[in-house]
Amino acid sequence: MxxxxxxxxxxxxxxxxxxxxxxxxxxxxxxxxxxxxxxxxxxxxxxxxxxxxxxxxxxxxxxxxxxxxxxxxxxxxxxxxxxxxxxxxxxxxxxxxxxxxxxxxxxxxxxxxxxxxxxxxxxxxxxxxxxxxxxxxLLSPQCHNLIPSFTYHNGDVNQQTLFDCNVHYRGNKPPIILWKHDKQELNTGTDYHNNTFAMATLSFKPDKKYDGYRFLCLVEYPSAKFLTACQTKPPLQIYFPVHLNKMIIKPQADEYVYNSGKSINLDCQASGNPHPKYRWTFKPKGDNSAETILAMKPRYTITDADKRNEGTYNCTVTNNINGTLFIDTQTKYIKINVKQEDNTTPNPTTSAGVSPYAIGAVICAVLAVILILVFVILGMKFRDQCFLMQMRDKRTHTRLTRDHDENMDDQEIELLDESLQSSVRTDEPQYGRLKLYWEIPRKDIRLVEEIAAGSFVEVWKGKMKKYPNSSEIQKVAIKKLIENATEQERKFFLGEMEVQKMLQPHPNVILLIGCYTFHEPWLLMLEYAQEGTLYEYLQYSRPGAQTVQISSNSVHHKNINSHRLLAIAAQVVNGLMHLQKFKLIYYRLKTSNILVGRGGICKLTGFGFPHEITERNQYENDTLPVECMSPESLKEQIYNYRTDIWSYGVLLWEIIHFGLSPYLHLEREEIEDDILSGKRLERPPHCSEDLYQLMLDCWQEDPMKRKEYPDILQVLSNLAADHSLHILLDSLPETCKFTQAV
The missing domain is CATH 2.60.40.10 (Immunoglobulins)
Known part of the structure; x- marks a missing residue:
């Protein structure tokens, strides 16, 4: 044979x-x-x-x-x-x-x-x-943006972009290299290759709509069913003068005339790069010389409007390009109608001296008596039929309910009832593994409950199909862009999404599941962190805290010891080290901005490239968390991984205090003065000298002298060996303890 x-x-x-x-x-x-x-x-x-x-x-x-x-x-x-x-x-x-x-x-x-x-x-x-x-x-492909920024001159750009994508390989033929943006193929294939190297370039005349975009390069062996990709770095920057797109006033009213007592929302939507600076001003009716600055942000709300709020509202937006200041402005006149009660109306009488009001009252009384008699008679007539009517209505309601249940959309049942899950073919790809476009059909996504809201996003607890063409579902957190988001806020949302797409998975970084951007509202599906924020997790784990499960009448204590606190701090460092590999920094590093998943695993969420984080912090300047900001961030609006190290020192202080915020009794200006004058948080009574020294090393005035992430991790590992000597829970301040039943 x-x-x-x-x-x-x-x-x-x-x-x-x-x-x-x-x-x-x-x-x-x-x-x-x-x-x-x-x-x-x-x-x-x-x-x-x-x-x-x-x-x-x-x-x-x-x-x-x-x-x-x-x-x-x-x-x-x-x-x-x-x-x-x-x-x-x-x-x-x-x-x-x-x-x-x-x-x-x-x-x-x-x-x-x-x-x-x-x-x-x-x-x-x-x-x-x-x-x-x-x-x-193959080696991993490398993508570059060789001309990272452009400036509009008289509404046009007189230069071409230049991106390159290259890969080192070995094989009997080179890979195919393609450029794509969304689903649009931008070129035809590989520009150059030899026996070990292949490269493709991309060049076009940019439009301002591409500001902040990164382009996707696909490296492919079709015969091997192999595909890998990279994104261009840094993102494309197109500087263009500010333009005030529109001013929105809600609720809508003819000629902007409102009754007193109303709340009126003013929204100024502008585009431009560098991002616009906003200013709302007000001139009261009849006094054009008295101009008042209302706000330095895109939105302003008039609450409980009265006649004093009547006048001209002006939104001015500016940006500066290479020393040239650009300005755009719009105005609206808002009129307030005040209802007045007339207390001087005379009391009319008839010629006979009898008030018509008295006559009307008599007539109404007579009619009321007649109606009462009619209702009594009708009640007696139909008394015997009431029970039969109730039974008939009950049978009708039952039949309608059954018909609705029988005709209910199958997909809705599957998404809302986790017990109705059939077996899934193992050869079907999970959505989280589709790394090319990430788009998920809207019909496979269900918003369940809003759990948080930011300045331009809502965060929902949601569900979605785990695999295409299957009934298995998974819980997800869904970030939803609000309806009236400005162009700048939409850019922030897209920037966060693109960063999540290119970031490699890590156990201490929240995982992107997919997105939906074909129609508004845009959605971003992320790994669901069932324990909530690190702040909430620490609060419920404080000494003395307990959770009572009503169903089993049992008490489960979620207290965590000193070793666990150091482990949480180490997990955060691990996640920050991963972000640093991709030149990313954190957006406002504090316990309320870190999530905790199953098993108490910390998940970092909310990060970007330094220039993106800087733009967003400048845009949301009035909500900056000064208590965790470094001196250079406060003075010069500098944000980088070394400012994150400063914030990490404050975060470490929060962790060993079970989420307690520092500077509780100080005003915002007082906190800034303390930090800029060189004052530091004092050593807590339950914190060892060694652990406190680690915090001080993060709070060095000179950013170059601050401890690097690997060194921080090494110190935490050493402290964990004798954890009970470095976090003395018996000496924990009383403000960090409580008992709570849920």
Whole structure:
């Protein structure tokens, strides 16, 4: 019996047919592990594991490197159909292995030299024809924005963008490189390649709508069904003069005339880069010289309006480009009608001296008596029918309810009732693994309950389908862009979404599940953190806190010890180190802006590139958390990873106080004065000198002298060895303790 065949380079678990074998190429990134399967079937039966026809086979794996004619035997195994494979030979015991279940080849930590042709020979009594398949190996592609910023001159840009995307590879042919934005393909393919390197460029005349965008470069081996990608860095910056798009006044009223006592919302929507600065001013009616500044932000609300609020409202927006100041403005006149009671109206009388009001009162009394008599008679007439009517209504309600339940949309039932979940095919991709476009159909997303609100987003607890075309659901947190978001706020939302897309997963960083941006409102689906914020988690874990479960009448204590507090601090550092690898910084690092997932795992959320965080903090200047800001942030509006280290020192203080905020008894201006004058938070009574020194190292005046993240992590590890000596919970201030039943 002739039995030698090749099972090509397949994903683990796939099979090849002795009669209809096909070449299947594969590709992988450097550093990954690859499994090549050599399972074979004949007439639907796996011949290597056919216990009804006991037989021994020798399996040989060969590798032919790129541009070489010489094949190398890298692994040999002997297979008995009634036992596990036995390894006979391997060229490298640290690199090549075989599976305990079959004759698959496992290659660990692949590098560029592993590219080439792979052949699997299965030998029984004699030889058969064989064939081969390619393995392509690549380094991660690199994307660059070579001209990161542009300036509009007279409504136009006189320069072209220039992006490049390059990849080092090994294989018998180069990869295909494509540029895409959303679903639009921007070029036709690879510009240049040789035997080890491929590159594609992208150039076009930019429009201001591309401000803040990053472009996606796809590196693909279609024959191997392989795709990887990178995004251009830094994001494209297009500087253009400020433009006040529109002024919105709600509720709407003809000619902006309102009754007194109303609340009136004024919204100024502008675009421009650098982002616009806003100013609302007011001139009262009849006095154009007395102009009052109302607010330095896009929105202003008139509460309980009266005649004093009548006048001209002006919104002015400005930005500065290379020393040139650009200004745009709009005005609206708001009129307030005040209702007045007339107390001088005379009391009319008839010619007979009888008031018409008295006559009217008599008539009304007579009519009321008549109506009462009519109702009494009707009540007696229909008294015997009341019970029958109630029973009929009850039967009608039951029938309608049943009809509604029977005709209820199947998808709505599946999304709202987690008990109705059918089995899911394991070969269908999870939404979270679709790394190309991330878009999720709106019909697969359900907003359940609003749990928080920011200046331009709402945060909802939600549900969505876990896989396309399935009934299994998962809980998610959904960020929803508000309806009247400004252009700048929409840019912030898109920027956060794009950063989440390019960021590699990490256990201490919130995971992006997907997004919906085809129609408004835009939605961002994130991993659901069931424990809420770190602030809430610490508050409920304070000494003395307890949770009572009504259903079981039991009490569960969620107290955490000193070791756990240091572990929480270390998790946050781990997440910050991951962000630093991608040149990202945090947006307002404090316990209320960190989430906690299942098992008490900290999840960082809300981050971006330094210039994006700077823009957003300037835009939301009136809500800056000065208690956790560094001196350079307060004085010069500088934000980078070293300012995050300062904030981390304050966060560490909050953690060991179970979420208690610092500077509780000081006003905002007093806090700023303390920080800028060199004062620091005092050492807490339950904190050791070593732990307090770590905080002081984060609060160095000179940013260059602040401890780096790896050093902070090392100190925390050392302190954890004797955790009870560094956080003395017995000396915890009383303000950090309480008892609460839920």
């Amino acid at each position: 002739l039995l030698l065949s090749l099972c090509l380079f397949l994903v683990q678990g796939a099979t090849c047919d002795l009669i209809n074998s096909q070449n299947v190429n594969q590709a992988a990134l450097v550093g990954k592990n690859v499994t090549l399967s050599c399972a074979m079937k004949q007439n639907g039966v796996d011949i290597l594991h056919n216990n009804h026809q006991p037989k021994k086979y020798n399996v040989t794996w060969k590798h032919t490197p790129v541009h070489s004619q010489k094949s190398i035997n890298i692994l040999e195994a002997e297979i008995d159909t009634q036992s596990h494979p036995r390894l006979v030979h391997t060229a490298d015991g640290n690199k090549y292995f075989t599976s305990a279940k079959d004759a698959s080849l496992i290659v660990l930590d692949i590098d560029l030299t592993d590219a080439g042709l792979y052949t699997c020979l299965v030998q029984g009594d004699s030889l058969l024809k064989n064939s081969t398949a390619d393995l392509f190996v």
